[in-house]
Amino acid sequence: MNKTPSEAVALVKELIPLVKNDEVDVVFCVPAIDIIPCIEAAKGTNINIGAENMYFEEKGAYTGEISPEMLTDAGVSYVIIGHSERREYFAETDETVNKKVLKAFEHGLTPIICCGETLTQREQNVTIDFIRQQIKIAFLNVSAENAKKAVIAYEPIWAIGTGKVATSDQAEEVCKAIRDCIKEIYDEATADAIRIQYGGSVSAASAPELFAKEDIDGGLVGGASLKADFGQIVNYK
Template sequence: MARKKIIAGNWKMNMTPSQAVALVNELKPLVETEEADVVFCVPAIDIIPAMEAAKGSNIVIGAENMYYEEKGAYTGEIAPDMLTDAGVKYVIIGHSERREYFKETDEDVNKKVLKAFEHDITPIICCGETLAQREQGVTMDFVRMQIKIAFQNVTADQAKTAVIAYEPIWAIGTGKTATTEQAQEVCAGIRACIGEIYDDATAQAIRIQYGGSVNPATAPELFAQPDIDGGLVGGASLKPDFGKIVNWK
């Protein structure tokens, strides 16, 4: 069975609640499609107003982060049941900005992934290498390590429902995009890695996105690749252009 594309916007630290509502209302008619699942991962304070604004549309609202404890003295963190109670179905985990600026480790990512599955939230698990690592020829070694640790103690049935986002760090917000061949090569390598951890059926079921300066010009060629099942889109998800990415065909 063919994998349905998933195109997710990562708003990052942008949009006040009122701006979020305005953006959802602007994008609603532009992102209508049956070809792909459309997810907006928004700042925590925007989740509820964005959810209200998206009602009746094909837009699903996701979160940008989540903590791996149920509740407690973790000032400033968001618990998984806070997300599920608000209706959240997806959460981005392990984005390179979380890893770099907030010192999240592979082990933290794994704890968050396990907790997301426990609460029936689909994790969008990010991985990707720096420019130095690509130039050193260790891209696949590094990405495989991130994947193997992220999926520790995750069952095959859970893994089949996960989303992996391959984002070369050197292509995020830089305007540089990995070539189609580079993106496909790594996404195929990630699928092979999942096949090694689990089996071929799991590898064929899991959806792998490409992220890193995806735009309307690059999306059609990227999404046509056999192992690229959509995109995790940053800056372009805050503009009407996102509609062109979602309707790439």
């Protein structure tokens, strides 16, 4: 919940020359009120605009929600689903995440499906079991063809907005476990095709080491996306 429409447009314009990179897919997921002005500001650039959330019905008496049809009509191509803050503060569950994932695919949207553990879960050594459960329920009834198009973002809850970053080895361990889980659900081809990202205080300093890992295909960037440093992450070396 950052940036008014005018502030968001100003940030997009600032970042346009900084994130030019034909080898990287760049997506800005913005608050719903910022979507249309940001789409206008990003026209003709390599920047895609995504949403931060979506409801799992097309329309109806769901005051305050945003439907998939509203997003696609506005020109949105990606939507974040199941972010840990949505789960923690707004009572989203694995089951509602699954409903949203299915509805996103139904409308041609690419879901960025979030998963991640708390500090207590990590300390009790249940991280992999917990995340496997999140992934298995999120992909319930999702075809292999659609699963290949999905993005999974591993974001340890203890690292979001805290400045703490999982070590590259910790992040790789979980991202590999996610890929192995997708392989179990579907097959090796699907597991190879799916994009798995790391999120959780990603910075220009931590990006190169994280993204060098075999099973980390990019980042779901939080606070660092609100400033020019984001360009360094997109063009990491």
